[in-house]
Amino acid sequence: MSHLAALTKLLGPDASLISDPDITSSYSRDQAPFAKSAPPFAVLLAHSAEEISIALKYANQEKISVVTRGAGSGLSGGANASADSLVISLEKMNQILEIDAANQIARVQAGVINLDLDTAASKLGLAYLPDPASRDWSSLGGNAATNAGGMCCVKYGVTSAHVRAMQVVLASGEIIELGKATKKSVTTYDMLHLFIGSEGTLGIITELTLNLEIRPHSPATLIATFPSVAKAAAASAQLLRFKPSMLEIVDQTTLKAVEAWHPLGFEIAGSVLIMQLDENLHRCEEALEVCKNFDLIDGVFSEDPADTADLIRVRKMAYPALERMGATLLDDVALPITKIAEFVEKVEALSASSGLTIGIFGHAGDGNMHPTIVHDHGDAAAATLAQKVFGEIVAIAQSLGGTASGEHGIGSIKSSLVADEISPTVMDLQRSIKRVFDPHSILNPGKKFPL
C-alpha cells in the first residue's frame, strides 16, 4: 500500500488529505525567493492534534519527512517541501479557544492569524503585542516556530517573551504540554523556549497559551531625517532612553525607491528614523533635541493617532518599493546596535563591488537589519550573484558580532551559514537535542542546521 493510501485509511474519511498536484503544488514553499522546493506527495489540512498524532505516528514508523506549515508567510524556506514529504498545514486549526481577560492570557489553536487574536483582545482592552510585518496573515503557530519579531518588539520583546505554554505533537505521535499557563513557573526545564524558534524540527505546535497585555496608549510618532545612515544609527542608540515602542531606520537607497513610487519628500535625506513612544509621549520635543546632535535635517512628530499612518508610511513602503524595482532577496541579520553604521557601510561597499542594488531598512532599536538585494527579473546571472551576496551580508554581520538571523529564521536558505558563528560542540548539541525529540529525523530535516 502506498503511503498516501495508508494515511488515507488511518486518518479516516473526515480527514482532509490532499494529493491533487494542482493543490499540493501551492503547499510546496513559503515566501523565500530562492530555496529549493517541490510539491509534497500529500498535504494534510489538520483539524486536530489527534489527526496530527495519527499522521506523525505513521510517518515516524515509515521514516517519511514531514514539513509543518502555518500560513506560508515564512521568509527562509522553513516550510519548503520535498517530493517525498508530507506537508501538515495548521490553517484549519484557527480557533481562539479562550480569552481569559482576568489572567491576561489567550489559548489558541496554532493556525489562528496573529491579527485576529489582537483584534479579539482589543475588545477587552488587551493586546497581543508581537507584530511581525506579516501579522495580518501569518499564524501564531508559525510566529512561535520562527520566534517572529516585529516593530514593537524593541520595547515588548519578540514572540518568545509572550508564550506561556504550548501543546506539541512529538514525532512519535505523543501529545504533550510544555510550559504552564501561570505567569511564573520554574518547575521543569524550559523546553517551551526550545520549541520557540525550532522551525518545525522538534515537534508540531498545535496549541499556544499566550500573554495578553494591557493595551498600550496610542503612540506619539516622530520622524526625523539625517544626512547619512551613520548619523541616524548613532542617533537611534541615544533615542532608546525614551523607551520607544518602535525605532526604525531606512537608508538612502530605499528612500529613493520610495520616492520613485510615491514622492513623500525624502529626496534630500540620507536616512530616516521613525520612532513611536507609547509612554513618555510628551518627550518627542526632547527626542528631536537629541537628534540635533546628529546633524538632524528635519523632524516632525504628532501625538494625534490620525497622523500615525502618514508618519510611518515611508517605513511601511520600504520593502514594496524595493520590490517594484525587480526581483528581491530580503536578508535578515541582527547586530549590536552600535555596529549598524559600520554594517551599512560594508553592505554599501558590497553593493558597489557587486553592482547589485541593496536597500537597507530595519529595526534600528534592536539592531535587526533587512538588507534587500534587488536585481532584474529573469536575469539568471544576477540571481546567482544575488544569492552569493546574500550570504556575504550574513558574513559581514557575523564579523561584527552579529548573527545570521534576527527574526526570519534559518530555514533552508541559511542552514549552511550557522556553522560560521557557533562552535562544533554547540552544533552537535543541536543535533543531540533533535535526536531526543525526533530520533528518525522526520521533522523538517535539514532545516535550521545541517543534519
Add this chain to the structure above:
Amino acid sequence: MSHLAALTKLLGPDASLISDPDITSSYSRDQAPFAKSAPPFAVLLAHSAEEISIALKYANQEKISVVTRGAGSGLSGGANASADSLVISLEKMNQILEIDAANQIARVQAGVINLDLDTAASKLGLAYLPDPASRDWSSLGGNAATNAGGMCCVKYGVTSAHVRAMQVVLASGEIIELGKATKKSVTTYDMLHLFIGSEGTLGIITELTLNLEIRPHSPATLIATFPSVAKAAAASAQLLRFKPSMLEIVDQTTLKAVEAWHPLGFEIAGSVLIMQLDENLHRCEEALEVCKNFDLIDGVFSEDPADTADLIRVRKMAYPALERMGATLLDDVALPITKIAEFVEKVEALSASSGLTIGIFGHAGDGNMHPTIVHDHGDAAAATLAQKVFGEIVAIAQSLGGTASGEHGIGSIKSSLVADEISPTVMDLQRSIKRVFDPHSILNPGKKFPL
C-alpha cells in the same frame, strides 16, 4: 590516589581546593530548612572557567557528583551537597567584565552579586532589573540557574527575560557559548533558556551577558488595606491595568506577626496590597477608586521617593516577622491570579486542620505566593508535620492550575512533587535532555527532578 589528591595535582598550586572539614561544612547547604545535606569531600573556589573545566573533566571521568554553588542563598536545597560530592563555588568569579551602555548589556562572571551589577549600572542611568529578595547577596549565576524572580518582575519579567548569552562549562569540561549578545537572534535552538532554571544539572554557568534597561522612573507607591485576602486578591487583578512595577499581597496572619514586632497600624486589616507604578504615576488616585469596589478600608499613596521605604515596610517585614515566631518553612507556588483567593482559603483551612501557623504573602500580580509555615523551634513532631503540610500546599496550588515553584526552584525539597503536574513523557524528555548534556549524571544528581 584519592580524588582529592588527583584534583589537587590537576588543578595546580594556584587553585583554591579546600578539604578542611571546618570549611567544607559551611559549603554543605543553602537556605532550605529541611533538605538533606552533608559536607562535600572538597570545595573548589573556582577562579576561571578553565579551572572548572579541569575539575569537571576529571569528575566526569571518575563519575564524581558535582554541586555548583553561587552565594548559597537558594531556598530549595538546590546547592545542597553530599559526602561524596565536589562543591564548585563561583564566589571568587565576581568580576563585572564589561558594561556596554550603548548596547545596554553587561558581561559578568557568574559570581557577581545581583545588587553590585545594578549599582554599577545605575551610575550610567541603567538598571539590572530582576530583584529577588536576596538581591543584595545572591549571585547572578545563581539567579540564572534558578530563574529567580522578584517584586518588579510583575512588569519586567523574571531573570530569563534579561539574559542574552552565557558561557557554560559542560560536564565533559568543554567550554561553550550559548545565546548571542545581540538583542535578537533566532540562529540556533534556544539552549540558553534550557540552562536558565536548570539548577546546576546541565552545566556550570560561568559568565553571563545580561540586559541593562533604561533606569525606570522613581515609583509612586500605594498601600491599601482590605477586610480579607479574597477582596485584596480580587482588587489586585483589577490593578494590573495600571502596569504596576510591584503588586504585593500580605495576609492577616502575616500582618499580625508584623504588628507583634513593629506596630504599623494594620491591626484591623484582613489583608494589605502594596503597589508601585513607575509609569502612570498620576493614576494612584484612580487606583484607589478601583480598590473601593473591593471594600477598601483605607489607602494612601505617595510619589515622594522618601516615603517609599515607609510604605513598603510591611511587605519587607513579612518574612522576618514570621521567622521571629519560630522555625519557618517558606513555600513558593505560582497560580493563575484569579485563584489566589481560593488558594488562600484552602491554605487557611490546612492551617486550621494541622494546627500550624501559616502566614501568606507574595507577588499578587504574578500569582506567585509564599505561604510560610511556622512551628516551635526544636519541636520534632511539628517539624515533621510542617514538611508534610509544605507538600500539601504545593498540591493545593497544582489542583488550582498552579505549579510547584514560581521562582525558588525545585532543588531537592520538591523534586518528588514535580511528577504530580507533568506527564511521564515530559519527565522522560527532561531525563533525555539531561543525558545529552551530562551523560554520567554527575551534575547535581537528583535535583530538579528524580533521576
